[in-house]
Amino acid sequence: MSIPLENKPVIGFTCGDLNGIGIELILKSLSDNRFLDFCTPVVFASNKAINFYRKSIGDLNFSFASIKDFYKLNARQVNIFNCWEEEVAINPGTLNDTGGQYAIKSLQAATTALKDGKIDALVTAPLHKKNVQSADFSYTGHTPFFKDFFGVNDVLMLLTAENLKIGLVTEHLPVKEIAAHITKENIISKLLILNASLRKDFNIEKPKIAVLALNPHAGDEGLIGTEEEEIIRPAIKEAKQRNLLVVGPFSADAFFARGQYNKFDAVLAMYHDQGLIPFKSLAFGEGVNFTAGLPGIRTSPDHGTAFDIAGKNKADPSSFRAAIFSSIDIINNQKLYEENRKNPLTRMSANVVAGAVDEKISE
Template sequence: MNYELQKPIVGFTCGDLNGIGIELIIKALSDPRIVDICTPVVFASNKSINFYRKGLPDINFSYHSTKELNKLSHKQVNVFNCWDEEVAIVPGQLNELGGKYALISLEQATLALKDKQIHALVTAPIHKKNIQSDTFKHSGHTPYLKEMFGVNDILMFMVADNMRVGLVTEHVPVSEISKHITKDAILSKLKMMHSSLLKDFGIEKPKIAVLGLNPHAGDEGLIGNEEETVIKYAIKDAKYHMMVFGPYSADAFFARGLHEKFDGVLAMYHDQGLIPFKSLAYGEGVNFTAGIEGIRTSPDHGTAFDIAGKDRADASSFLAATFEAVDIYRRRNGYADARRNPLKKISARFIANSVDERLEETEA
């Protein structure tokens, strides 16, 4: 089935100017077929784009320059100029300027997303310490977006073709994790994951697995008791509203490939979820922010200062983040359309033809 939906406008932040962000943008958006599936808008400056373009002589990258989001070209990449001044870019160097202009890009792109001037946002990597300022006091993009969109909770949702992993806690010191593992916190994340699997991923009856906090999921209280006193009660309550199972021992869960039998997995803390995710997502993982009205994705890696400016950055994850943003936009439109008309029970999977298929059709 082929349903024509509006081509989304997708914004891209530049990330730390001295990292690999702009190089990834140039590599990912240089494929002319990209403008067949979305209208790209890079929040940076002509000068910063040209600086990195000179170091990629084998890539043909052209763009339309603008200072007004209502005057975009829908047939090529757009660069929305967030600043005009010359900035000293030093690839691979951690300095104040890299963080300053990363924040300018992020602020303007986020406002555009909130104001619905763009339909989705793909964020390039930032250096979490380097970007700190009077207006940015967060541990990363996710808590920043939580504040900007004014929501009570938010879910860091790592997604790939073979798995989707959400986190109860994100950038929290290991010594403090257990005090954040509460029944309310787990239920909140489960509700957001369930809602996202329905409307963002087109899964009609999602099955969710919950991991334990302790080794071997506590071994019935022998190795920690959070599973017995907190996690099991959260799962019991959640079962009234969704199909949720667990708690599972994290090591055996991934080692036995059980993640492929579920539509989503809820991990208790950052490394419990991200180590297996990054190991098994084959370099094409995407960080998706669930729980906000806007659509935001990013690659599953950092600024990579060690290879910045050396034409060694792999754009696979960044391209996957772009594809995912477009697909989620389509699925959301399909889900909303089906909700408005209960007689029109069209699965979002059919409405949201995968981007890969669309590119193949264009190529043919």
């Protein structure tokens, strides 16, 4: 099954750190021309950067059309939107300012296109948080950048896989600062975004959400921490009053060890490693990072720049491909959600097109 050309979504791709594995992941993923049956890809980079990595990969069936504006999109090829023309030294595996500088050029051009409606979704390749820092970019990652760029009050970093979804109350913070950011207001805000995203982006009509505790053993009734009794339980209570189906707080170790996550549509973790360690253990290679709460769709793989294997043709594109599939799924789910809002009697499967994509690529 393929989608008529006029109905195909336009999916944008950032190149990530020029010295990382981002462009290799893009080339390996989009060299499978069956993707062109379901989307029109636009890579925000430069022809020269693409050709540099294309030569390093070797036997690769990858061709592209070079564009400088969106009036010349080729629906039957990968499109390279040239964000720069100058020669750039690429040194795979090297952490330097150049890799970060051009990663941000790509990111800003692609995010502008997403905000302006030129693309329907954006898949971001990994960047390195240290070498992107500048007067114009002082963010600890993609998520806070997108929050500011779109001017929204809050967003949620949501890690998704086939049967596991984990959102984070806090993201990239030093451990000593986490507790100060665990507030009733922050938890409720994340729960509201998570609940809305599960309904709109993942076609789950009545989501069941588990909330993890902050302290070991959920604080043991205040013996080893009071955040559960003073902050997390009141937040859950208020969320229930807002008609959310929320349960917790659960002690994180027992929650995952006993497989309790299988009983819920999503989990809200209090901090990065509490959520990411079990997620990557249970779903590594198929995990996707989705920024919930934006007016646009952004996904990414669940790993970093991998400088140790950059330029060696060793990068595994599985998670990157999953991010592409996820972006298409979410586009279709959002369309279905809007249709159902207009006509509540219409109930269709949100996975018809997504299933066709999976079947086509798996052949």
